[in-house]
Amino acid sequence: MSDFRHAPHAFLNAIFDPASSNEKDLFSRHLRDDVIFDVACPVNRLQGREAVIEEFYTPLKRALTNARRRDEIFIGGPNRRAPGGHWIASVTHYLGNFDEPLFGVKQSGHLAFLRSGEFYRIEADGRISEAKIIIDLLDLMRQAGRFPLPHMLGTEMLFPGPATHDGILPKDQADGEKTLDLCETMLADLKAFDPETFSSKGQTGDDGYWHDDMLWYGPGGIGSNYRWSGFEKDHRAAFLTAFPDRVGGDHYCRIGDGNYAAVSGWPSMTMTHRGDYLGVPATGKSLTLRVMDFYRCANTKIMENWVMLDYLDLFHQMGRDLIAEQG
Template structure:
C-alpha cells in the first residue's frame, strides 16, 4: 500500500471548509457508504455517510464559526490488534469562535480549541470505513466558563504538539514497530501496581520505560503533569484509589509510525467505582472507559503521552449528567 495516510489527512483537513454543494461528492470519495463513526458521549454511534455529515461535521461547522482543524499528530500503520487492517490516528484541535451549542455544551461566544482524539480504518481504496473519536467536551465546558466538576487534578492547559514538531505524517515509518514494542511493554507492566504507593514494575529509572522528564497530557478534569512523580500525584493515585480493580488494555487498535505510537480501546478499561472520584462518592457500580493514548518516544524512552478519555460517558455511568448540569442557568 502506498502512503495511505495522505488521502484521509487531506480529506479531514478539507471537509469542514468545503461548500455544502460540494460536500456530498467529497464524502463519497473518502467515506464508505456504510461507514461507522463511534463518537464519545453524547453523540455515540453514527451509521452511514449522511449520518456522519448531519450529526458530526455539520454541528461542528454550525457551533464553531469558521471552524478549522489543527493536527498535532497524524500517524498511520498496520494494526497489531484485531480487526487488523491499516489505520490512521490523530490528535487534533477543532478551533473557531464558539457561537452556538455543540452536542449540548453551551457556547462562550469566544475562541475555543476543542481537543479530539481520532482513529480511522483505511480500506485499500483509500476510503475510511470506520472511525473512533473522543471529543474533550469537559475541557470545552471549562473554556466556556461552565466547568461541571469541583476541581482539576493537574494543570489545565492547551495541549501542545510534540516537542520535536514532527508528529504530522512523520518519516521513517518502519521505526514505528520498535516504538510500538516499547509502548506495549510499558502497558503490560503498568497493569500491576503496589496499592501502597501506586508504583508499577519497570516504569522509571535507568532501565525504565519513561524518560525522567516525561510529560503526560491529560483530558478535562484530570489536567497535565510533569515527570512520574507528578503523574502519580495528579492522576494515578486518585484514579487507582477510586478504581482499584481496573483492568485495561482491551484495545481494537495499536499502531506505530516513526517515533510515535497510538493505542485505543472502545472500551479499554473495566472497573468498579469503589472510592470517591473528583467529587463523586463511590457507587460500587461496574464501569467501562473509552481510552486513546498517543506517544512520542526517543532513545528507547517514552517522552510524551497525550491521553483522551470519554469522561462524559464515565460520569454518566456514575450517575452524573455533566452535559445537562452545565446547561442549567
Template sequence: MSYQAEKQLVRDFYAALDAAPPDRINDTLTRVMAADALWRGFHPFGELIGPDAMADTFWTPLRQSLTRMQRRQDIFFAGRNEMDGFASTWVVSMGHLMGLFDLPWLGIAPTGKMVFLRYCEFNRVADGKIVETAMYFDIPHLMMQAGLNPFPPQTAAHLVQPGPLTHDGLLFDDAPEAEGQATLAAINAMIGDLGTWQLGLPLEEELARTWHDDMIWWGPAGIGATYTIERYAKQHSAPFRAAFKDRSKTTHIARLAEGAYGGFFGWPNFTALHTGGFMGMPASDKRGEMRVIDIYRRDGDKLAENWIFIDLLHFWKGLGVDILDRMARVPRT
C-alpha cells in the same frame, strides 16, 4: 512498507471536509467513506453508521456552532494494527479543531470567542475508502473554555495542550519501519507493566521502567496535565489507582505506531469499580467504562509524552451523573 496512499486519502479528506460549507458535508463524507462505515465518538454521540448519520449528527452541527473552523494538527501517522495481526491499516490524526463559538452546541452556550476542541481520530482505510473511525474529543475542555466548571477542581493543570516537544509529529512521509517497531515495543512494555496494577513495585519505580523521568502526561479536562514521573504519580496515577478496584483486562481495537509515535484505542479499554474519590465523586456499585485514546512519543527506548482522551461524560453517566445535561442548565460564569 508504504502508507502513502492511505495518508494521502485522509489528508485530502481533511482538506475537503474543512473547506466544505456545512450544507455540503454529507457529500464530502459520502465521497470518501464507505456507505456502512462505522464511526465511534464520545458521549453523547456513541456509534454512528454511514456518512449521512455522521454528517447530520456530528459534523454539521459542530461546524454550524464553531464557525471559521481550522484543523490544527500536531500528530499524524499511520501503521498496521497489532490487534488484528497487522492486517489492517489505520491513519491517526491528533490536534485541535479551532473555531469561533457562535451558536450553542450540545446545550453549551456560545461565547463568540475562539475555542479549541481537542481531538484524536483513528481512520481505518481499505479499498480506497475510510471504513471505520474512532474520533474522540474533549468536550469538558471546551466547556471550561466557555466558562463552565463541569468537575470539582482537578489534580493537575488545565491547559490548551501543545503538540510534541520535538515538533516532528506530522509524519506525512513514511518513517523507517524499525522506528515504528521500537515505539510499539515501548508501548507494549508499558502496557505489560501496567497490567492490572499488580506489578509489585513502588509506583515511581514501576513508571521509571518505561518512562523518562521528565515525562509529560497530557490528561483530559477534569484531570489535567502533569510533568515528571514524581508529579504524575502524585497528581494522577496514584489517586487514580486508589479510587478503583476490580479492574478488568485491558482490551484495544487498534494499536499501532510509526516513527517515534504510536497509540491505541478501545471501546471500552477497561472497566472498573469506583470505590470513591476519583475527580471528587462518590463511590458506585456499578462498573464504569473507560473509553480511551492514548497517543505516545518515544525518545530512545522509553516513552516521553502521552496525550490522553477519556470519555469522562460517558463514564460518569454510566455511574448516574449526567455532566452534559447538568452543565447545559448552568449559566456561564
C-alpha cells in the same frame, strides 16, 4: 499498501477548508456508504455517511464559526490487533468562535479549541470504513467557563503538539514497530501496582520506560502533569484509589509510525467504582472506559503521552449528567 496516510489527511482537513468545493462529492470519495463513526458521549454511534455528516460534522461546523482543523499528530500503520487493517490515528483541535451550542454544551461566544482524539480504518480503496472519535466536551465546558467538576488534579490546558514538531505524517516510518514494542511492554507492566505507592515496576529510572522529563497530557477533569511524580500525584493516585481493580488494554487498535505509537479501546478498561472520585462518592458500580493513548518516544524512552478519555460517558455510568450540570 502504499503510503495511505496522505489522502485521509487531506480529506479531513479539506472538510474545514473554505476553499473546498462540492462537499457532497468530497464525502462520497472518502467515506464509505456504510461507514460507522463511534463518537464520545453524548453522540455515540452514527451509522452511514449521511448520519456522520448530519449528526457530527454539520453540528460541529455550525457551533464553531469558521471552524478549522489543526492536527498535532497524524500517524498511520498496520493494526496489530483484530480486526487488523490499516489505521490512522490523530490528535487534533477544531478551532473557531464558539457561537452556538455543541452537543448540549453551551456556547461562550469566544475562540475555542476543541481537542479530539481520532482513529480511522482505511480500506484498500482509500476510503474510511470506521472511526472512533473522542471529542473533549468537558474541556470545552472549561474553556466556556462552565466546568462542572472540581479542579482537583493536574493543570487544565490546551494540548501542545510534540516537542519535536514532527508528529504529522512522520517520515521515518520504519521505526514504528520498535516504538510500539516499547509502549506495549510498558502497558503490560503498568497493569500491576503497589497499592501504597501507586508505582509499577520498570516505569522509571535508568532501565525504565519513561524519560525522567516525561510529559503526560490528560483530558478535561484530569489535566496535565510533569514527570512520574507529577503523574502519580495529579492522576494515578486518585484514579487507582477510586478504581483499584481496573483492568485495561482491551484494544481494537495498536499502531506505530516512526517515533510515535497510538492505542485505543472502545471500551479499553473495566473497573468498579470503589472510592470517591472528582467529587462523586463511590457507587460500587461496574464501569467501562473508552481510552485513547498517543505516544512520542526517543532513544528507547517514552517522552510524551497524550490521553483522551470519554469522561462524559464514564460519569454518566456513575449517575452524573455533566452536560446538564454545566455552570
